[in-house]
Amino acid sequence: MPLQFHLCIMDAAKRVVVRCVTVFLSLCISAVVIxxxxxxxWKIGKxxxxxxTHVAPQVLLxxxxxxxxxxxxKNQGIKLHYIEKGDRDKPLMLLVHGFYESWFSWRHQLQEFSSDYWVVAVSLRGYGDSERPSKTSEYSLMKMxxxxxxxxxxxxxxxxxxxxHDGGAVVGWTLVGKYPELFERFITCNASHPLVYRTHLRKSFKQMNKAWYVFFNQMPYLPELCLAVNDYEELSRFYSEGNKNAEIFTDEVMEAYKYYFSQKGALSVVVNFYRNIDFMSTLHIPKIKVPTLIIWGTEDTFLEKELAKLSALECEDVQLKYIDGAGHFVQQQEPVYMNKLIWEYLSITQ
Known part of the structure; x- marks a missing residue:
């Protein structure tokens, strides 16, 4: 009993320290942001x-x-939206978007792979036209x-x-690890294994610096305001950083994202995943048994390149492919080359 009590005290103390550090970093970053x-x-005006608010552009239809x-x-008690293309009798390809995106981020892949696959791009809970619970706790990793x-x-x-991609692949790492029987292949784009990310964040000052938004998003109200001001300027900047292909994020494409994120509560959905992060989590993810392809844009402004190699160590059967010059939103920034890598992987893993 004394040992167990001692361990409980130590765990509680660690949680207090981690919470204090998290709050301190959040406040420091927030002060700079404010x-x-x-x-x-002052510079732009009133x-x-x-x-x-924005109306849906025709490209979404x-x-x-x-x-x-x-x-x-039924079990989850939520309605999810998805878009499908291709013959339902063909093998299923499931596309899952990131946390600052929607199903629309897969527009290039929906058309590319529907010749050989039934391609389904789902909108995560709260995103796009999927049902949007109001409680912050509804956006935890395990619920997704x-x-x-x-x-x-x-x-x-x-x-x-x-x-x-991104958050969709973070969910995917956990899903594929826990339920490998449901998946023939796992392809992840610029998203590290969640446990690898947590460990690396503690060791790398460079990644800590890149992860400023993780701590900033712990704050109430301010992150949503920051994303929305000046006609969603910050959201637009996320897409343009590390992007050398200026033709990809056209005004029409940006209008599609602005439409989705101007919906009531939509920006809170983006932020609420981060608010649910448990920095002391005991989550266990089994070794990834499903054949895995990791695609990584080398100019990612949010994630260190080293995370790709570290994530590969969590897989039994893995290939790692870099796309030089691509940023974080790799499936949109370099769709032709990324699609080529996917086709090649599909052909050798039949």
Whole structure:
């Protein structure tokens, strides 16, 4: 009993220290952000803090991208939106977007792979036209994992090829690790294994610096305001950083993202995942048994390149491919080359 009590005290002390450090970093970053916001308000004028609403651009309804549909997940109690393209009798390819995106981020892959696959791009809970719970606690990693598990089963296939980017791939690492029987292949784009990321964050000052947004997003209200001001300027900047292909994020494409994130509560959905992070989590993810392809844009402004190699160590059967010059949003910034890498991987893992 004394030893168990001692361990409980030590664990509680660690949690207090981690919480204090997290709050301190959040406050420091927020102070800089607030100063920057008011400087920009002074420079731009009174309309800076006016939050604009946007209407859906026609590109979101383009029939060439596929058919819009919904599934209600009984166990999870939530309705998810998805867009599908291709013959339902063909093998299933499931596409899962990141935390600052929507199904629309897979527009190039929906058209590319529908010749050989039934391609389904799902909108995570709260994103796009999926149901949007109001509570912060509804956006934890494990809720999203169980959403996608039930969603995959509901599509009626024995297994599928899972392709995820950013947060969608973070969910994917956990999902594929826990339920390998559901997946034939796992392809992840610029997203590290969550446990690898947590360990590396503690060791690397460079990654800590890149992860400023993780700590900033612990704050209430301010992150949403920061993303929305000056007609979603910060959101637009996220897409342009590390992007050498200026033609990808056209005004019409940006209008699609602005439309989705101008919906009531949509920006909180983005931030709430980070607010649910447990920096002392005891989450266990089994070694990835499913054949895995890691695709990594080398100019990622949010993640160190080293995370790709470290994540590969968590897989039994893995290939790692870099796309030189590509930024974080690799499937949108370099769709032709990325699609080529995916086709090559699909052909050798038949």
């Amino acid at each position: 100063i920057n916001l008011f400087y920009r308000r 309309d800076f803090f006016h939050v604009k 383009d029939p060439n991208l596929g058919i819009h549909n919904y599934i209600y997940l 994992v169980e959403d996608l598990r039930e969603f995959t089963l509901a599509l009626g296939k024995e297994n599928c090829t899972f392709i995820g």
